[in-house]
Amino acid sequence: MEVVASAPGKVLIAGGYLVLERPNAGLVLSTTARFYAVVRPLRDSLPADSWAWAWTDVKVTSPQLSREATYKLSITKSTLQLTSARESTNPFVEQAIQFSVAAAKATIIDKERKDVVDKLLLQGLNITVLGCNDFYSYRKQIEARGLPLTPEVLLSLPPFSSITFNSEVANGTTTGEKCKPEVAKTGLGSSAAMTTSVVAAVLHYLGAVNLSCPGQSSGDNATEQGLDLVHAIAQSAHCIAQGKIGSGFDVSAAVYGSQCYVRFSPEILSSAQATGGTSLPDVVSDIVTQRWDHENKQFSLPPLMTLLLGEPGTGGSSTPSMVGSVKRWQKSDPEKSKDTWSKLAIANSALENQLRILKGLSENHREAYESVVRSCSHLTYGKWTEVATNQDQELIVRSLLAARDASLEIRLHMREMGIAAGVPIEPDSQTQLLDATMNMEGVLLSGVPGAGGFDAVYSVTLGDANNAVANAWSSVGVLPLLVREDCHGVSLEDADPRTREVSAAVSSIQIN
C-alpha cells in the first residue's frame, strides 16, 4: 500500500501582522505550488513475534536535499529516536510523524481498526517528502549561468530539482561562521505545506481520516472532520517544530486552501508547549478534544483574475525579527500603532468585501462581468470607467476601482507601520516597482505579501494582463514566478508525483 498526500503553499495578500491577533482576518490564497508526502511500508511481511515489538522503524527521505534519516518509533509512546546522523534530521517531519501516529491512536477506538494501525506501524514507515520547485529560489543559479530572469527559464528546470542552500543568514548578512545554511526559498510556506502533507498522508495511511482526491471532495461531515483533525495535528506539529506559535495562516491554507482566516487562540496549544511531564499521547488527546476556534471562511479570487508573484532579489527577510520589531513598536507607541492597526483592518476588510462583491457579480451577471474585465485588462485604471455602458457594468467597474483603492490604502499603512517600527515592510525599491506595476494596464492589486520585506512582491491582474506585467518585471530584474492561485487545500494523490512527471513526459513525446 502506498499513500500520497499533497498540500499547497500560500500567499497572504492582506492581513500581515494584524492576523497574529484575533479577531483580525487575513486574506490568504493557496497556490499551485504543492508539497507531496509519500508513505509506504518498510517491510511487506511481519515475523510471527512482531506483535511483541516495542519499537518499529521509520525512514524519512528528502531527495531534493539528498537527506535520509532513520528512526526507531516507540509503539506505545509514539515518539521517535534518531538512529542516523544528526545532520539529516527534519524537525517538521519528525513532529508531524509523532503527532499523527499519536492522533491515530487517540482517535481510532474500534478494536479491529486499532489492530490494523498496529500492524501498519510494525511494518515500518517509509516516508518521502517532495516540494515543487516553486517553493525554492533558483535566482542565483539562473544569474550565475547568465540566463534571463524569465518564467520560461524556470519552466526548463526538471521537476523536484535539488534545493540549494543559502550561504547567508535570513536577513542577508553573512555570519562569517560556519553555521547551518538556510534553504533558498520563495516564502510560499514550504515548512507548513510539508508538515501538512506528512500529517495528512500518515493519518490517511493509518485510517484516521479519509481524504479525497481533487475533484472528488464530497464536502460531507466526515470529510470536514477529517480536515479539522489534519489541521489540529499539523498546527501543533508545526508550532512545536518551529519553536513558536505564529498566526497559523500558512498551515490553515495548506489544509483548507484559499480562505479568509482568523487565528486560533494560542492557549489551545499550551499542553503541547509545556515542557516535561506530559506524555505525547496525553498532549495529543488534549489537542484533539480542544475547541479549535480558528475561522476559515471560503474566499478566493473572482474569475479572470490572476495572481502573479515576483522575486525581486536574493537574501529575503527574516519574518520573526520583523514581527519582533513590530511588536516592540506596538508596546512603545500604543496609540499610534492602534490607529494604524484599525486603518489597516478597515482597508483589509474593504478589499475582502470588494472581491466578494466581484465574485457575486461574476456569478449573477456573467456576461457583463466578462466583458468589463476583459476590456479593463487592456486599459490603465484611469480609463476603466469608460468601458461601462449599463448599470451592471458600472457596478463592476466601481468594485474594481474600490478594490484597487483598498490595495493602495493597505500599502500606505503597511509602509507607515514599517517606518514606525524601523523595519522595511515595503522597502523603497519595492515601492517604486509596485507603483509602476499599479499604473500598468489591467493591474488591480499589488503589494508585498505576508510580513513584507525583501522576499517577494505580488500582483493581481485582469484577463491576460499578467503577461505584460511579467515581462516588465523581468526587464527590471524581478523574476516572475510560475506559481498561480489554486484554491484547493490538502488532498490525496493517485500516485508519486515523480512517476506522473515521467508519464506526462512520455505522453508528450508520443503526442509530438
Ligand SMILES: Nc1ncnc2c1ncn2[C@@H]1O[C@H](COP(=O)(O)OP(=O)(O)O)[C@@H](O)[C@H]1O
Ligand atoms: N524539500 C524539503 N525537504 C526537507 N526539508 C525541507 C524541504 N523544503 C523545506 N524544508 C524545510 O523547511 C524549512 C523552511 O521553512 P520556513 O523557514 O518555514 O520557510 P517557508 O517560508 O518556506 O515556510 C527549511 O529550512 C527546511 O528545514
Ligand SMILES: C[C@@](O)(CCOP(=O)(O)OP(=O)(O)O)CC(=O)O
Ligand atoms: C507577519 C505575519 O502576520 C505574516 C507572515 O507571513 P509570511 O508569508 O511572510 O510568512 P513566512 O512564510 O513565515 O515568512 C506572521 C504570521 O501571521 O504568523
